[in-house]
Amino acid sequence: MYGERLAIERVIREEYGQVLSAVMAGVRDLQLAEDAVMDAVTAALETWPRQGVPERPGAWILQVARRKALDRVRRQQTRVRKKDLLEAEASLSASVDAPDAREPEVVADEQLRMMFLVCHPAISRESQVCLVLRTLGGLSTAAIARAFLKPVPTVAARLTRAKVKMTEARIPFVLPPRDELPARLDAVLAAIYLVFNEGYAASSGERLLREDLCVEALRLARLLVQLLPDDPEARGRWRVAEALGLLALMTLHHARRAGREHEGRLIPLEDQDRSVWDADALDEGIRLTRLALSMREPGPYQIQAAIAALHAEAPTAAHTDWSQIAALYGALRQFADSPVVRLNEAAAHGMAYGPDVGLAMLDRITNLEGYYLLPAARADLLRRARRYDEAREAYVEALALVENEREAAYLRERLDALPANT
Amino acid sequence: MEYLILIYEDERINEARDPKANDELMQAYYSYTEQLKQAGVLMGGNALHTIDTATSVRVREGRTLTTDGPFAETKEQLGGYYQIRCENLDEALKWAALCPSSATGTIEVRPILNY
Structure with missing residues (x-):
């Protein structure tokens, strides 16, 4: 019985957005529409366990919800303005007995x-x-x-x-x-x-x-x-490539979640165990990234997805295509310039062309005073340049600014792991 | 549906404006008002004297307290308003964006409560 109840709740959740949107189209009052859909959901939870889930559960809920909405509109004469009420009533009455295939x-x-x-x-x-x-x-x-x-x-x-x-x-x-x-x-x-x-x-x-x-x-x-419409003429206006880019970006990030943390510790990308990443999801993310980029309507989400895809495609951290990533951060800066993007760009250049190149770029970043990521990035590049004393200073500076306990722990770990001297 | 378009500006900017720029702004307001009229949305509106001329009144426990100055000291001050009638908030926001002071000040859009 409990399993059945869960199955019913899942069906309802899947249909919820569609049903609510349809009722909203009739009443134009979100609170009223939500109340009516909740009435219908309650009715479903009472009826379905006895009579079974109807063939088209969404249509069932929608029909009940529209009827409940109509009841509520007729009862609520004072809350909304008269004209809106009449319109809602007319619209609901017309749709209440509409055929259930929409x-x-x-x-x-x-x-x-x-x-x-x-x-x-x-x-x-x-x-x-x-x-x-x-x-x-x-x-x-x-x-x-x-x-x-x-x-x-x-x-x-x-x-x-x-x-x-x-x-x-x-x-x-x-x-x-x-x-x-x-x-x-x-x-x-x-x-x-x-x-x-x-x-x-x-x-x-x-x-x-x-x-x-x-x-x-x-x-x-x-x-x-x-x-979103899929006809090529409408794509640009509807940001289709960017929507795909966002989906790709989130898919790729989500696919790597198992490697991000170990026993509560934050694991930087280069130290992550790539075998625990979700390979199918990564493939899906890469496929979505390519599809988005093939539309030739570039945008910030797609560029970030392309960066994530390059990380996903590298068999080991050492194989990462940093020069490509550095170039992509430059492209991202064209769309969404911010000190944080510049910081990532500098770090990528440091990985691609040597720490000194990255450090020089970091020095040119302004408006990030008081933000721990700047000294943290500098510390990382100084460590790679084997300038350990300066790296130590930068880690200490970053630690004084960081607020998140987990990131502080990571920085402390890096600081402790620095060799004694240069 | 009726909305009040409240025009907030830094009065010091207005005072510092040279006569030519001021004429241009007046002209812009004139044609904005014309546009509102032509579109049939204008219900009313006024410009206000600066907050130097404002007086605030509060009655507490039967006693009237009158003070010199606006209700609150703010960086931008209410300088005028339009009352418009249109279909929905999106239309009202569009008119607000067309208001000449939207480029320098802040336009607040408030729906009017009808009893």
Whole structure:
């Protein structure tokens, strides 16, 4: 029975985003749509264990949810403005008895509109991240709170505030106009990547809880890629290559997760045991990277994926194609210049052309004062140049700035391993 | 749906502007207002005197406290507003971006609450 319950819950989670988006298209009020879908989910959990899971579970939930939404619209005469209510009622009445097979284009359109709605620039980044997990990931508020290590009431309040703003300020449930599409898609990609990074940056104690976030981000990126048009003329506008690039990047990072840590210690890429990397996932990531790059619409996610793919393709750390990676960081700087990108570029040049080249580039980086990665990168290159005394100073400097305990442990280990003198 | 477009600017920048640039800005506001009218979205609006002229009033325990100055000292000050009527927030945001002061100040868009 318990297994059956789990299977039902899985089916519901898989259908949740589609159903919610479809109801939203009718009511245009996210809180109301969510409440109606929750009513339908409750009904499914009561009915299905007795009568079996229907042939098309999504259609079943959607039909019940629309009916529940209609009930709620009719009951809630005061909360929303009259005109909106009438429109919602008309739309729901028309669709409540609609045939249960829906056009795939319509389903895709509704889910895309949901992505644009929850990643609207008028909604804060923190809220976007929670909302995309809630609406399209089907995660409960409690699950989101657990993953972000936040109290449930905090996350609940954040979600509510965002939903109220959507309704009161009237953020439209539409596809953005042509000229705004690229920027709006970038916002969607950024939100998905943030979900991933939240999970990826987790330390060992919290890893089990938070790895879900990586899996969820991958699922969302895959969904987005499926939803985007694949005709070559529309690709550039719809950021298809970048969406694929993001999916590729996250796939590659996720494939290496087993090698990143050992007994709570952070293992740098060059010391990782490559045999524990997920070879199938790496192949998939490399394939996606090539596919994205073949579209000839370069962008920052694709370049980062290409860098990750080069690391994945190297049989050992010593075989890494550093000159190619150095060139890719230069390309990345053209799209997204930041001190951190410059730092990585300098480190890659140091690996490709000798530590002195990298050190000279590091010296030219400004606006990174107080950030531990700069002295840490300098320390690493000085160590490789066998300038151990200077390396020691740089490690000490980095240790004074680092906040994350796990990264501090790594730096301390490197410092202790330095040979006595030059 | 109605929105208030609130125009916040650093008043010192306004005061430091030379007459020619000032004329250009006035001209830009004139044509912006015309655009709002032509589009049929304009409900009203005004420019305000600087915060030097502001007076704040609070009534506490039946006593009226009147103070010289705005409600809060901020880097940018409310310098004027438009009231517009349009379909949704995206349209309102588009109008906000077209407001001449969006290039130097901050335009805040607030939906108007209808009882």
